[in-house]
Amino acid sequence: xxxxxxxEALEAIVDVLRRRDWRVVAPTVNDxxxxxxxIASAAxxxxxxxxxxxxxxxxxxxxxxxxxxxxxxxPQSWKRELLAPSVRLLQIKRANGTLEPAKDAVDRKxxxxxxxxxxxxxxxxxxxxxxxxxPYADEDYLARRKGSFVIAVNCGEPAANCFCASMGTGPKAxxxxxxxxxxxxxGTHRFLAESGTDEGAELLAELPQQPAADAxxxxxxxxxxxxxxxxxxxxxxxxxxxxxxxxxxxxxxxxVAERCLACTxxxxxxxxxxxxxVVDANELTGAAGDRIREWDSCFTAQYSxxxxxxxxxxxxxxxxxxxxHKLATWNDQFDTQGCVGCxxxxxxxxxxxxxxxxxxxxxxxxEAKS
Amino acid sequence: MxxxxxxxxxxxxxxxxxxxxxxxxxxxxxxxxxxxxxxxxKAGDNADVFYLIRMGEVALDLDVPNKKSxxxxxxxxxxxxxxxxxxxxxxWKYDVTATELVRAIAFDGECLRxxxxxxxxxxxxLLTRFSQVLVGRLQATRFRLLxxxxxxxH
Amino acid sequence: MAQTLTETAGTLEAMMPVPYAVTAKRQDTYxxxxxxxxxxxxxxxxxxxxxxxxxxxxxxxxxxISNAGNFETDERLVHTIRAVGAVTKALCAAxxxxxVGVRGPFGNTWPIKEAKGKDVVIVAGGIGLxxxxxxxxxxxxxxxxxxxxxxxxxxxxxxxxxxxxxVKSWQSNYDVDLDITVxxxxxxxxxxxxxxxxxIPPAQFDADDARAFxxxxxxxMKFVAQELMNRDLPAAAINVSMERTMRCGVGLCxxxxxxxxxxxxxxxxxxxxxxxxLIAVKEL
Numbered sequence: 036x037x038x039x040x041x042x043e044a045l046e047a048i049v050d051v052l053r054r055r056d057w058r059v060v061a062p063t064v065n066d067x068x069x070x071x072x073x074i075a076s077a078a079x080x081x082x083x084x085x086x087x088x089x090x091x092x093x094x095x096x097x098x099x100x101x102x103x104x105x106x107x108x109x110p111q112s113w114k115r116e117l118l119a120p121s122v123r124l125l126q127i128k129r130a131n132g133t134l135e136p137a138k139d140a141v142d143r144k145x146x147x148x149x150x151x152x153x154x155x156x157x158x159x160x161x162x163x164x165x166x167x168x169x170p171y172a173d174e175d176y177l178a179r180r181k182g183s184f185v186i187a188v189n190c191g192e193p194a195a196n197c198f199c200a201s202m203g204t205g206p207k208a209x210x211x212x213x214x215x216x217x218x219x220x221x222g223t224h225r226f227l228a229e230s231g232t233d234e235g236a237e238l239l240a241e242l243p244q245q246p247a248a249d250a251x252x253x254x255x256x257x258x259x260x261x262x263x264x265x266x267x268x269x270x271x272x273x274x275x276x277x278x279x280x281x282x283x284x285x286x287x288x289x290x291v292a293e294r295c296l297a298c299t300x301x302x303x304x305x306x307x308x309x310x311x312x313v314v315d316a317n318e319l320t321g322a323a324g325d326r327i328r329e330w331d332s333c334f335t336a337q338y339s340x341x342x343x344x345x346x347x348x349x350x351x352x353x354x355x356x357x358x359x360h361k362l363a364t365w366n367d368q369f370d371t372q373g374c375v376g377c378x379x380x381x382x383x384x385x386x387x388x389x390x391x392x393x394x395x396x397x398x399x400x401x402e403a404k405s
Numbered sequence: 406m407x408x409x410x411x412x413x414x415x416x417x418x419x420x421x422x423x424x425x426x427x428x429x430x431x432x433x434x435x436x437x438x439x440x441x442x443x444x445x446x447k448a449g450d451n452a453d454v455f456y457l458i459r460m461g462e463v464a465l466d467l468d469v470p471n472k473k474s475x476x477x478x479x480x481x482x483x484x485x486x487x488x489x490x491x492x493x494x495x496x497w498k499y500d501v502t503a504t505e506l507v508r509a510i511a512f513d514g515e516c517l518r519x520x521x522x523x524x525x526x527x528x529x530x531l532l533t534r535f536s537q538v539l540v541g542r543l544q545a546t547r548f549r550l551l552x553x554x555x556x557x558x559h
Numbered sequence: 560m561a562q563t564l565t566e567t568a569g570t571l572e573a574m575m576p577v578p579y580a581v582t583a584k585r586q587d588t589y590x591x592x593x594x595x596x597x598x599x600x601x602x603x604x605x606x607x608x609x610x611x612x613x614x615x616x617x618x619x620x621x622x623x624i625s626n627a628g629n630f631e632t633d634e635r636l637v638h639t640i641r642a643v644g645a646v647t648k649a650l651c652a653a654x655x656x657x658x659v660g661v662r663g664p665f666g667n668t669w670p671i672k673e674a675k676g677k678d679v680v681i682v683a684g685g686i687g688l689x690x691x692x693x694x695x696x697x698x699x700x701x702x703x704x705x706x707x708x709x710x711x712x713x714x715x716x717x718x719x720x721x722x723x724x725x726v727k728s729w730q731s732n733y734d735v736d737l738d739i740t741v742x743x744x745x746x747x748x749x750x751x752x753x754x755x756x757x758x759i760p761p762a763q764f765d766a767d768d769a770r771a772f773x774x775x776x777x778x779x780m781k782f783v784a785q786e787l788m789n790r791d792l793p794a795a796a797i798n799v800s801m802e803r804t805m806r807c808g809v810g811l812c813x814x815x816x817x818x819x820x821x822x823x824x825x826x827x828x829x830x831x832x833x834x835x836x837l838i839a840v841k842e843l
Contacts, residue, residue, distance in 0.1 A: 124574050127660070129617055133599045134578045134658045169824065171809035172569040280818070283840050310813035313806045317618040324618040326574075331812070338814065341804045342643040352842030360816065367819030466746060476744030479751045483761065504749065545754050549742045553754070553779040554685035554715050 036230040038244035039251050040216070044226070045077035045103060047242045048186070052147045057184070060116060061149035062109065067095055069109035071116070071148075080150070081106060088194035088378065090387030104150060104218050107194035108377050112306030113148055113155055117179050118162060121329040124175070124313070128323045141175075147184040151212065153205035154197075154375040156187050158306035160211050164371050165309050175328070184234065187212035191220070191258040193266045196378030198391060201270040204375040206262035214238055217255035227255035270376070270391040271398065276363040278401055279394075283355065287396045292351035294386050299332035301380035301388075302357065307365075307373055310338070333357055358393060409434055412510060416457055418485050418534050426527050429520060433513040439463075439503035445486075446501040453495065453515045455487030461507035465499040474500070478542070488535050490514025491521075573809045576615045576660025577604075579636065581653050587639060587721040591686055592651040593627070596636040599658060603634045606664030608671055608693035609800065609828040613808045614638060615660030616649035623805045623823070624650075625774075626664060627689035631700040636661065639689035639721060665808040666827045669694045669798060674770035678706040680762065680792075682783045684755055684775025685714045688722055690800055691774050699733045706769075709736045709762045713755025713779075717741050717748045736763060755779065759786040766791040772798045777838055784831045794832035801826050801834060818843050 052059050053075065061074045064081045074080070086106040087094045098105050128135045151159070163180065166173040190199070190206035199205030208215050213235035217227045227247055230236035302308040312331035317324040331338060334353045339346035347353050365373025374390070381389045410431045413419055419427065437456070439445055445463060446452070456463075462481050468474045477499055480486045489497055491514070521528030583595035597603065606612065606626040615621045622644070628637035642651040653659060671679075671694045679698055683691050698705050710729070714720045720739065730737040738758045740751040751758070755775075771787050773780045780799045787797055803815035803822045810824035818837045820826065837843055 125576075127576070127615075127617065129658075132658070133580075134576070134617060134660055136576055136578075136660065138575070166811060167569065169810050170569045171573045171811060172571055173811050174571040174574070177571070283843065309811075311806065311811070312814075313621065313812070315618055315620050321618065331806075331814070333813070339804055341802065342641070342647070346803065347842045349842060356816070356843075359818070364816070364819045368816070368821055462751065464744075464752065473745045473747075476746065476748055476752045478753050479740075479744075481751065481761070545757065548754050548756075548782060551778060552715060552742075553776060553782065554687075554713065554719065554742070 036236040036239050037247045037252075038228050038239060038242070039247045040226040040228050040242060040244055042101070042103060042224055042226070044242050044244065045080070048149065048238070049074065049077050051238060051241050052184075055145070057145040057147050059147045059149055062104075062106075064095065068093065069095070069106055071109075071111050071113065074149075077103070080104075085192060086194055088196045088382045090196065090381050090389050091384055092387070093382050100220055101224065102192070102218060102220055104188045104216075105192050105220075107190065107192060107197050108152055108155070108379060110304055110379065110383055112304070112377070112379070113151060113159060114162065114306050114308075116146060116148065117159065117183065118166065118173075118176055118309060118311070118330075119179070121327055122175050123325050124328050125326040126323060127326065130322070138174075141178045143178060143182050145182045145184060146179070147186060149186045151185050151187045152190055152377070153187060153208035154199040154202075154377040155306055156185065156208045156211040157199075157202075157204035157375040158377070159185070161307045161369075161371050161373065161375070162309055164369050165307075168369070185212045185214075186235075187215040187231075189215060189217040189255070189259050190262045191218060193262050194378060194382070196381040196389075197266055197376065198269045198378060199376040200263045200266040201268045201272060201391075202372065202374055202376035206266070207259040217258055219251070219254045219258060221254060221257075225251070227251050270394055272362070275394060276366055278398060279359045279363040282397050282401060283359070285397050285400070287393060287400075288351045288355050290396075291354050291388060291393055292349065294388055295334075295350050295354050296385060297334040297350045297353060298385060299334045300383045300385065302332040302334060303330060304379035304383040306377055306379070307361075307375060308332070333360070358390065361390070362394065409436065409510065412459065413457070416483075418457070418538065422530060426530065429527070430512065430517070433516045433520075434510050437509050437511045439507040439509070441503060441505045443503045444500070445503060445507075446497040448497055448500050450497045451495060452487060452489035452497045453513070455485065455490050455512050455514055456509040457512070458482050458484055458486055459508045459510065461503060461505045461509075463507055464502050464504050466502065467499055478545075479504070485535075485538050487514075488539055490518070491532065491535050570809075573662065573665075574807070576613070576621075576662050577601075578658050579661045581655050581657045581659065582635065584653070584655055587686070588719050590643070590651075591639060591641045591721065593637060593639045593689070593721075594650065594653065596638065596659065596661065598661075603636065604661070604664055605630055605634060606636075606693070607668035608697055609669035609690070610664035610666050611808070611823075611827060612636065612638070612661050612663030613665070613805070614640075614646075614650055615662070616646050616653070617658070617660070619649040620646040621660070621662070621806075622646045622650070623665075623808055625690035625800070625827075627692045629696040630693055631696045637689070637692070639686055641686055662808060665823055667825070669772055669828050670770070671697050671772070675701075675704045676706065676768075678709070678764040678769035680709045680711070680764050680769055680771040680787070682711045682755060682759075682771065682773045682775075682787075683713070684773075684779040684783075685719055686721055687774035687776075687779070687800075688712060688726070691772060692722070694772055695729070699729060699735075702733050707736060707764050708734065709764050710738070711755060711758040711762060712737070712739045713741065713758070713775075715742045717744060717750075738762065754782070756782050756786040759783070759790060762790075770796050770798065774800045777802075781838070784835070794835060795830050797831035798828055799831055799834065800828055801838075
């Protein structure tokens with residue numbers, strides 16, 4: 036199902052969903068960044084804002100139009116909603132001479148993710164594969180994911196660090212959404228809306244709309260074509276799996292280790308990074324304890340610590356682990372790629388390490404060799 | 406039982422030697438046996454002999470003052486015992502004891518050393534072969550320093 | 560919900576520990592204890608040889624520990640644990656009657672049934688013996704299905720040899736070629752002294768038709784695998800058990816990666832040709 040929506044129709048989306056008692060989480064401006072938070076009105080979208088990104092740099096600027104989605108991606112990803120930063124898995128009580136583990140009752144509202152970028156749709160699909168696509172599934176993730184409703188928004192304004200075109204994940208979402216919008220800013224400000232699921236079609240049917248003409252479809256196509264052209268191909272991923280695995284001892288890793296602070300920002304900002312730790316927190320009485328799952332990062336020394344020794348003691352080995360996981364071993368482990376090209380790891384790296392440059396540096400010497 | 410020269414010729418430590426060299430070595434060799442518990446050599450003794458163990462096991466012990474002596478190594482059938490005969494000052498470094506009935510071939514080191522001095526080709530051949538015995542011991546010692554079973558990693 | 564989410568999601572109960580009581584306890588070495596565990600309620604889990612469980616010490620945390628039980632004839636869980644971290648220290652301090660949590664069994668199994676008709680060479684280093692015990696009992700129970708059975712066991716000192724009486728009883732009862740060595744003996748030690756690798760050249764097995772199973776620290780497994788390959792045993796016929804940090808045990812937390820493989824999901828049992836090149840890379 037396909038239709039054209041006026042900008043005012045976005046308010047109808049929020050209204051319809053909130054009347055169903057769903058949470059609506061969307062991009063909104065907070066602390067000089069575009070973050071994801073619950074909204075009550077489409078007026079809370081970052082209307083007329085754009086983000087200017089560079090390695091290690093992110094700033095918001097005013098646009099000269101009223102675009103609702105005139106920016107790329109901020110520091111957060113939808114991972115926060117699905118693979119929550121900290122979740123109580125169990126509460127374990129010591130009672131009646133035994134241990135009584137109990138799960139919290141899950142009574143979670145349906146949640147609409149309003150404004151999901153194509154790279155983020157791809158990231159959600161990747162986390163689906165990792166967290167519920169194997170023989171064991173993460174129960175909390177699955178419940179949140181089943182309760183999610185994805186309203187994707189195709190990209191017309193990629194930031195300088197965006198490279199979804201290189202990774203094949205954008206700027207146009209092909210599937211993985213309930214409803215997808217393309218914001219058209221030429222001529223009349225409007226949105227082309229296309230449903231991806233029955234639920235998406237149901238929502239669309241409830242919105243004030245115009246039929247989509249061929250010209251609207253062509254205009255929407257032009258938006259993503261222009262975005263793709265603006266980005267170009269900045270990470271050559273041909274044979275990148277074999278390239279990285281054949282160069283595990285590449286001197287570039289010494290070079291990047293000089294710059295990397297092992298601060299974990301890249302893994303926290305990354306929409307696909309899924310590593311978690313499980314920690315125990317106890318009541319002071321000793322009668323009960325919580326088992327908590329929380330985000331972890333392969334950049335910490337504790338991550339690989341095992342009875343007194345760590346497998347990856349050097350920062351160099353940790354950066355290598357992260358890089359080869361994203362672009363090579365992830366494919367071996369899960370039969371999907373691990374990077375979607377959103378550029379967050381570049382923008383939010385305090386020293387501006389650029390994954391594209393690191394791969395290019397390794398490739399350059401490889402090509403020199405061959 | 407095989408003849409002395411057949412056993413010596415088949416031993417890996419003498420592999421590749423010429424018939425003439427082997428004949429000379431056989432001339433320096435004789436069968437010996439030790440009963441369980443019998444001392445074969447004491448640390449500091451003159452080392453004028455080495456053995457090719459044919460049966461049984463020999464222990465090398467190091468006496469640590471005020472402690473029980475430490476068993477450094479055991480040498481089993483097929484292995485060579487002793488390299489001090491070749492390398493000055495020609496002294497045994499450990500206490501050597503048969504832990505069970507041991508049958509071995511003893512080689513007269515003094516006789517072989519004399520021959521090695523006058524026949525550098527044989528001398529080089531034997532030095533090469535005993536260097537391998539020594540390197541094997543050194544490697545095993547280094548690996549044991551690594552504590553490969555990881556008991557002390559905590 | 561968007562269309563791509565798989566409808567056939569896997570098992571959901573994997574993070575829920577099941578209460579087990581400590582029913583027997585024995586000190587093996589100065590820092591190692593063996594616990595026997597039985598479920599507080601219901602039927603016990605029956606792990607395959609080579610699988611591990613996540614053991615939970617109340618309020619402290621969880622660790623992966625190999626199964627060491629004789630599951631051919633006995634359903635009690637047996638875990639041999641070295642007290643090296645907070646959780647293992649708490650587990651080793653558990654008294655009889657203490658309730659611990661058990662999740663599992665997880666990981667793959669030793670291809671011991673696939674070794675039927677072949678010679679079996681088991682090489683254990685220190686407390687590497689307990690993880691091999693379920694496979695050993697499978698061979699002993701079906702002794703006539705296998706060829707020669709060589710068991711080589713090395714440890715740092717005589718007091719670091721665990722399950723020693725039991726190991727010796729296998730030799731006398733089941734036609735096992737047992738050979739034991741320690742790094743350093745004292746004059747009370749009646750056996751061999753030297754590295755476990757020295758037991759391999761004289762061992763009697765047919766390298767063209769044998770399977771080897773090694774457990775010990777990585778460096779020990781490496782030296783042993785090299786020595787077995789010197790005997791012309793192919794790397795694909797050599798099985799090892801890998802160890803990495805684990806938080807979930809079921810492939811969700813990411814910690815146990817070694818390059819392309821997740822140890823908890825794809826291992827912990829691997830053939831040597833699968834891991835040799837991975838562990839050759841420092842800090843991979």
